[in-house]
Amino acid sequence: MKYLDEYRDPALARRLLDELHAVATAPWTIMEVCGGQTHTIVRQGIDELLPAGIRMIHGPGCPVCVTPLAMVDKAVAIAAQPGVIFTSYGDMLRVPGSTGDLVGVKARGGDVRVVYSPLDAVRLARANPDRQVVFFAVGFETTAPANAMAVLHAATTGVPNFSVLVSHVLVPPAITAILDAPDNEVRGFLAAGHVCAVMGFTEYEPIAAKYRVPIVVTGFEPLDLIEGILMTVRQLEEGRAEVENQYARAVRRSGNGTAQAAIRRVFTISARTWRGIGEIPASGLALAPEFAAFDAERRFAVAELNASEHPACIAGQILRGTRLPTDCAAYGTACTPRTPLGAPMVSAEGTCAAFYGAGRRAPLPVLEER
Amino acid sequence: MCLGIPGRIVSVQAPDERPDLRTGVVDFDGVRREVCLIYAPEAGVGDYVVVHVGFAISQIDEQEAARTLAVIRASPDALATELGTP
Ligand code: SF4
Numbered sequence: 001m002k003y004l005d006e007y008r009d010p011a012l013a014r015r016l017l018d019e020l021h022a023v024a025t026a027p028w029t030i031m032e033v034c035g036g037q038t039h040t041i042v043r044q045g046i047d048e049l050l051p052a053g054i055r056m057i058h059g060p061g062c063p064v065c066v067t068p069l070a071m072v073d074k075a076v077a078i079a080a081q082p083g084v085i086f087t088s089y090g091d092m093l094r095v096p097g098s099t100g101d102l103v104g105v106k107a108r109g110g111d112v113r114v115v116y117s118p119l120d121a122v123r124l125a126r127a128n129p130d131r132q133v134v135f136f137a138v139g140f141e142t143t144a145p146a147n148a149m150a151v152l153h154a155a156t157t158g159v160p161n162f163s164v165l166v167s168h169v170l171v172p173p174a175i176t177a178i179l180d181a182p183d184n185e186v187r188g189f190l191a192a193g194h195v196c197a198v199m200g201f202t203e204y205e206p207i208a209a210k211y212r213v214p215i216v217v218t219g220f221e222p223l224d225l226i227e228g229i230l231m232t233v234r235q236l237e238e239g240r241a242e243v244e245n246q247y248a249r250a251v252r253r254s255g256n257g258t259a260q261a262a263i264r265r266v267f268t269i270s271a272r273t274w275r276g277i278g279e280i281p282a283s284g285l286a287l288a289p290e291f292a293a294f295d296a297e298r299r300f301a302v303a304e305l306n307a308s309e310h311p312a313c314i315a316g317q318i319l320r321g322t323r324l325p326t327d328c329a330a331y332g333t334a335c336t337p338r339t340p341l342g343a344p345m346v347s348a349e350g351t352c353a354a355f356y357g358a359g360r361r362a363p364l365p366v367l368e369e370r
Numbered sequence: 371m372c373l374g375i376p377g378r379i380v381s382v383q384a385p386d387e388r389p390d391l392r393t394g395v396v397d398f399d400g401v402r403r404e405v406c407l408i409y410a411p412e413a414g415v416g417d418y419v420v421v422h423v424g425f426a427i428s429q430i431d432e433q434e435a436a437r438t439l440a441v442i443r444a445s446p447d448a449l450a451t452e453l454g455t456p
Contacts, residue, residue, distance in 0.1 A: 036373045036374075089423065116403065116423065116424055117404075117405075117406070117423050117424020117425070118423065118424070119406060119424060120424070139423075142374060142422045142423075142427070143422060143423050145409055145422075145425055145427060146406070146422060146423045146424060146425040149391075149406060149408060149425065153391060194373075194374040194420065194422065194427070194428075197374075197420065197427055197428040198427055198428075220373075221437055249430060249431070249434050250420060250428050250430050250434065251428075256409055256427055256428060258408065258409050258411065259409040259425075259427060262408075262409075349373070
């Protein structure tokens with residue numbers, strides 16, 4: 001349990017929490033769909049400061065965690081080919097595939113490199129014209145503009161030895177899939193602030209109306225989260241189901257138009273498989289036909305491998321929010337951030353890693369009451 | 371990769387191979403990185419931007435940047451991980 005005096009503005013945090021305690025008369029389950037928010041909530045113990053009936057469920061908001069096993073296997077297969085320089089954001093390197101991870105490829109002599117920006121991968125391709133440079137283009141709407149620009153840049157400046165292995169996912173279809181599940185308990189959502197900085201929040205308006213759920217665009221600072229939860233609970237108590245913007249200082253309703261234009265130019269909407277959840281229609285991005293020449297899946301023709309998760313891992317239930325990491329038999333014993341068995345333990349944005357980092361051991365009191 | 375870190379633009383330039391790809395150098399709490407500014411066309415030297423994987427995606431004010439950086443500093447390795455220097 002963390003103490004309020006660790007907050008940047010303890011008095012304001014206390015005031016918001018008092019208000020929340022006064023407003024909440026019924027039990028409500030709220031989901032955040034942003035790994036950064038999960039991290040703050042668990043690390044700062046925000047879920048433990050909430051009124052007894054208010055339960056936070058940590059949704060599939062970690063891009064590393066939802067990248068499907070089959071895609072990790074493809075990355076490993078491509079990276080192992082001679083003449084390939086395989087580039088990736090750092091947090092994808094230790095994600096376990098069926099037969100190993102990218103770190104393992106590197107240990108066996110493969111050329112696997114961490115890049116900060118996808119433009120660095122394009123630069124690398126230009127500097128190594130006799131090698132194939134592949135970039136692992138994963139992430140939500142926050143990384144899509146960067147990955148789109150890397151492809152555009154390679155196309156415009158003529159870098160034929162560059163390609164991307166695309167595994168992009170979108171937040172609104174995931175929210176819809178969670179709401180469509182027959183056992184859904186989520187009554188309100190915190191939308192990820194930076195996803196909305198890119199996309200705006202008009203996409204959430206029909207979801208809020210159709211499913212009668214409040215959706216509050218929220219930042220990832222502790223006070224942002226408490227305020228976002230308060231705004232959600234207030235709507236629930238008043239019987240409203242609207243999209244509200246807690247994070248107005250960085251998010252406009254229409255988002256970032258230039259970034260959206262680049263995404264639309266380079267990518268088309270496609271079905272995507274979410275690790276642990278399964279296929280969700282129209283839930284991701286694939287390269288538009290115009291840019292098919294940059295598609296690493298075509299260029300390397302890697303076969304679909306028979307992907308299998310570690311038998312102990314309950315990542316699917318963790319990502320859907322039906323179980324907590326502490327419910328997993330391997331949590332903290334066989335599975336730790338140093339020896340991850342599943343993706344949610346690899347990335348700092350993953351729920352299992354967030355729990356481990358905060359030293360969570362026993363199930364939360366709220367769960368014991370159920 | 372998804373966190374987004376605020377930083378201050380210290381210079382703006384264009385790479386020779388593609389002049390329209392506006393880039394600049396952004397200071398993150400003392401660590402400097404080249405950042406693509408194509409999605410923040412109005413941001414200039416001295417402005418604060420939220421940067422995701424080498425791209426500025428929105429402009430914010432200085433106070434907001436300071437608050438967000440304080441949060442990121444509180445989680446060990448977050449800054450290094452986001453800047454690709456694990
Ligand atoms: S603790 Fe490890 S094995 Fe258990 S669900 Fe999380 S990632 Fe999977």
